[in-house]
Amino acid sequence: MPISIETRLEYAVSGPVDVLLQIEAAIIPEQSVLHAHIDLPPSEHFARVQGQSGIGDRIWLRVSEPLSVHYRATVEVNRLLADxxxxxxxxxxxxxxxxxxxxxxxxxxxxxxxxxxxxxxxxxxxxxxxxxxxxxxxxxxxxxxxxxxxxxxxxxxxxxxxxxxxxxxxxxxxxxxxxxxxxxxxxxxxxxxxxxxxxxxxxxxxxxxxxxxxxxxxxxxxxxxAKIGVGRDAADVAFLTSYGEVELLEQSVSVAAVDSV
The missing domain is CATH 3.10.620.30 (C8orf32 fold)
Structure with missing residues (x-):
């Protein structure tokens, strides 16, 4: 089943801060990412690193201005199902x-x-x-x-x-x-x-x-x-982890079925 995803995050930032994001649908055999785009703020540093157990990506950012993130994707789920x-x-x-x-x-x-x-x-x-x-x-x-x-x-x-x-x-x-x-x-x-x-x-x-x-x-x-990532518990797979002061201003997530792709 294809599903559409749209996520927006808005955070105020007080001075330079390191942020680890994990919000993108993982590219793995049980699901196909048909389309994806992520808008990120200007940053002093950007790097992708592998998620836990090799599932999904984490994004390192070092930013000094408001953290504004907009992610859109269409994902086809091909998961094997069992009782x-x-x-x-x-x-x-x-x-x-x-x-x-x-x-x-x-x-x-x-x-x-x-x-x-x-x-x-x-x-x-x-x-x-x-x-x-x-x-x-x-x-x-x-x-x-x-x-x-x-x-x-x-x-x-x-x-x-x-x-x-x-x-x-x-x-x-x-x-x-x-x-x-x-x-x-x-x-x-x-x-x-x-x-x-x-x-x-x-x-x-x-x-x-x-x-x-x-x-x-x-x-x-x-x-x-649609799977983003996995871990031992929530501490391993938070959608945002900051190493410095940030303040949540707005967050929205929308997930909908797609009739055809």
Whole structure:
């Protein structure tokens, strides 16, 4: 399914500042970027560097004037789809090396603290069946409430409050999957159907030798999601990280279906 994407960012800048951007749809086999253009402000330095796990690009900028970014793209999604509930888990000792980091606890996903919970709440399930049970439990238990969390909220905080936004749903999904010995990572995406429209976050789990998207919010589907990048959690794949003072003035994200390209 082709989708169109338009993103605008406006930040005030106080003096020279280094900024790391990751907002472009990744050029990877599961999606084709049919058209893309990004407008960036004048900068003292510009460089593209590879995203985590080789997925997507990050852009380094050093700017001294307002940061104004306008990104437009059309992306055709070609992702292989599967019912995760039917998929087998790979035994930990058979996991490929590149997946092992995604078994470990991370800043926002303290997976080791959830092992007793998953073994009790989801007893009798394993692999994809465990992942489907976790996804459904999160969807039924959490309330989606914009403004209920902030940049410091962890999966443990979300578990206790039972509220959050897509970032929090993804972090809890990841933490519970890792506690179940299933590699899981955070994916920053553009998702059709997300309301209110914004950057979206989903989990990806490694089952039956392949990464599969899981959106515990239920707002988006893998066939209508454009991936930006992945990481252990949100800290690895923020759309903007600044090393210096910046102030958000305006941000907008628009994702729409395209009838024909």
């Amino acid at each position: 995760v509930g039917t998929l087998a888990a790979t035994p930990p000792h058979m996991l490929p090396g590149e997946t092992v980091d995604y078994l470990m606890a991370s800043r926002y996903c303290p997976a080791d603290t959830f092992q007793d919970f998953v073994n009790g709440e989801f007893a009798g399930t394993a692999g994809g069946a465990r992942i489907a049970a976790i996804r459904d439990w999160i969807g039924q238990t959490l309330s989606y409430e914009p403004g209920s969390s902030d940049a410091m909220t962890t999966a443990a905080d979300t578990f206790r409050s039972q509220t959050g936004v897509c970032r929090d749903y993804a972090h809890l999904m990841i933490a519970l999957a890792r506690a179940s010995a299933v590699p899981a990572r955070f994916a920053s995406v553009y998702g059709l159907g997300v309301e209110p429209q914004d950057f979206h976050a989903v989990a990806e789990v490694f089952l039956d030798g392949v990464w599969h998207m899981v959106d515990a919010t239920g707002m988006s589907a893998p066939e209508s999601i």
